[in-house]
Amino acid sequence: MTSRLEWITVDARDPRSLAEFWCGVLGYVVYGERGDAVEIGPDPEQPDEERLAELRDRPTVPSLTFVRVDDAKTGKNRLHFEITPIDGDQDAELARLLDLGATKTDVGQGDGRSWVVLADPEGNEFCLARSLAPGIFEI
Known part of the structure; x- marks a missing residue:
């Protein structure tokens, strides 16, 4: 049994704006917004059961979720x-x-x-x- 990387969460002061930047970088689209979170990814039309089958078969491209935080980033990233x-x-x-x-x-x-x-x-x-x-x- 193994796990798969499904999404990456990024803290953001302005989640929507940062999501739009990364959509432009990666060619992703916005999947949706819930409260203070915005999720982006590569294939919004794929049904959950197909995505789950792919995840079980092999690693796939993760989505990104940007979540609102009040504090600004400080220091160098530990992960990039x-x-x-x-x-x-x-x-x-x-x-x-x-x-x-x-x-x-x-x-x-x-x-x-x-x-x-x-x-x-x-x-x-x-x-x-x-x-x-x-x-x-x-x-």
Whole structure:
């Protein structure tokens, strides 16, 4: 018997706004809002029984739930997302993410890294890794 990662919960001062940012980053859609929580994910049309069958068969892409908190983020994340472009190169994706509202940030990574450390609009760090797009070779 094992467990599967079904969703990730992120504290947010403005859950709806942060959910919209991450929808833009990941191509997700809003599943719904309940009280102070907003859930986003990749396939809103899949019935629960099909999703459960997939979860039993293999790991799947988790949804994200943004939950309202009153306090602002402080300090470096202990856990962060690593994202990778799938349709273009890293530079083009970096420009797109910055246009969505991400900012470059320094968590002590140093120069010359193959990834770029960014922060979402509420300061949560995440990394933009090399591209997986066909025909693009990045180290």
